[in-house]
Amino acid sequence: MTTYTEAPASPATGRRAGDFTNLLRAELAKLMTVRSTYWTLLVAFAANIGFAVLAAALLAPRLKPSDLAHVDVVQLAMAGLHLSQVAFGVLGAMIITGEYGTGMVRTTFAAVPRRRTVLAAKGLVFAGTTLVTATVSTLAAYLAFLAALPAHTLTGTALTDPGVARAVFGGGLYLTVYGLLGFGLGALLRSSAAVIATVLGVLFVPPLLLELLPGSWKTTVGPYIPMQSGSQIFVAVRHEAASLAPWTGFGVFCLYAAAALLAGFVVVNRRDA
Numbered sequence: 001m002t003t004y005t006e007a008p009a010s011p012a013t014g015r016r017a018g019d020f021t022n023l024l025r026a027e028l029a030k031l032m033t034v035r036s037t038y039w040t041l042l043v044a045f046a047a048n049i050g051f052a053v054l055a056a057a058l059l060a061p062r063l064k065p066s067d068l069a070h071v072d073v074v075q076l077a078m079a080g081l082h083l084s085q086v087a088f089g090v091l092g093a094m095i096i097t098g099e100y101g102t103g104m105v106r107t108t109f110a111a112v113p114r115r116r117t118v119l120a121a122k123g124l125v126f127a128g129t130t131l132v133t134a135t136v137s138t139l140a141a142y143l144a145f146l147a148a149l150p151a152h153t154l155t156g157t158a159l160t161d162p163g164v165a166r167a168v169f170g171g172g173l174y175l176t177v178y179g180l181l182g183f184g185l186g187a188l189l190r191s192s193a194a195v196i197a198t199v200l201g202v203l204f205v206p207p208l209l210l211e212l213l214p215g216s217w218k219t220t221v222g223p224y225i226p227m228q229s230g231s232q233i234f235v236a237v238r239h240e241a242a243s244l245a246p247w248t249g250f251g252v253f254c255l256y257a258a259a260a261l262l263a264g265f266v267v268v269n270r271r272d273a
Contacts, residue, residue, distance in 0.1 A: 020121065023112060027125040031095065040091040041133055044084035044175070048141035051080030056148035063153075073154055074167040074236040077145035078138065081171055081234065086200065088130060088175045092182030093195035095126055096264075100190045115268045123183055123261065130179045135172030138234075142168045163236040166246065170233035173250065178230065181257040187264025190271075202226050202256070229253045 031037055055076045063071060096119075099105035112118050142159075159165045181202065185195045206225040210218055219242040222228055232249030244252065 019112075020117065023117065023121040024125055027118075027121045028129075031125055031129060034098070036094060036098075037091065040087045040094075044087040044134070045137045045140070047083040047087070048078070048080035048137045049144045051083070052077045052141040052145040053148045055079045056145045057150075060153050061150050070237070071154065072235060072237040073145075074142065074164055074171075074234060077142045078167070078171050078234050080141055081138070081175065084134075084137065085175055085178050085203070088134060088179035089182035089199040089203075090196055092126060092130070092179035092184075093186035093199060094192060095122060095183060096186035097190055097192040097195055101192060116265055119187055119265060119268055123180065126183055127176060127180055131172060131176045134175035134179075135169055138168055138171035138175070141171075161236075163246075167234045167236040170246065170250065174230050174233050174253070177250075177254055177257045181226075181260050184257060184260025184262075184264045187268055188260060223249065224252055226253060226256050230256075 060076060096105075099108060108118055109115055159168065182195065182199045185198050186192075189195045189198065203226065207227060210222050210225060213221065223242055223244045229244055229249040230253030232244050232246045233253075235243075235246065243249070
């Protein structure tokens with residue numbers, strides 16, 4: 001009988017793994033020592049929780065009886081995402097454009113000449129940090145919404161109700177992917193002002209342009225624009241027949257972020273630092 005043994009990892013392989021681990025630690029230290037990181041996350045948490053409380057205390061009690069059966073509870077609780085998404089998108093951009101702006105990126109690339117490895121480490125650290133903080137913020141917003149909601153105002157507010165848990169945690173996924181979209185644009189454009197303008201434009205310009213299209217085009221193109229497709233993941237009750245399914249819409253939204261990331265990875269080796 002022939003036995004097979006697993007070959008030990010080569011020193012070069014082990015060294016590369018160790019170097020990448022050290023690079024992840026370095027990028028995490030960078031992220032955690034920049035004040036803008038904490039200010040951005042504070043704005044995101046304040047927006048998500050603050051708007052959730054306001055929606056529960058002020059908006060929910062004023063809903064007409066005819067609206068109560070159709071209102072999307074999670075959409076009300078996630079009202080702050082329209083502001084916090086901008087914060088996460090800008091943070092993703094500033095992680096990379098900040099280093100280009102100060103010239104620190106030259107030191108980083110001198111220490112680690114494999115630029116795409118550096119970019120991958122930055123992206124992984126940012127994605128992990130954002131996923132945790134964004135998910136905690138959306139869950140906290142939902143719980144704050146329930147705490148501020150007057151008794152017997154809305155039904156279908158438990159996490160075990162159909163679509164609710166997916167929508168609540170989907171809000172965290174949406175914010176993470178939008179942050180990665182900003183990160184990819186930051187690697188591509190390298191200018192903070194240009195990236196912030198583009199990040200905001202990706203959100204707000206397509207809906208405005210959509211209003212100029214014929215009605216039949218709106219139902220055909222509308223579901224695939226970034227905000228419309230991505231927001232389906234945190235919708236618990238579907239109102240529009242033309243909208244995409246939650247995971248399908250989220251998949252389309254991920255393609256936008258993937259395209260920006262791919263473009264950033266392609267150009268990072270082709271330009272001067």
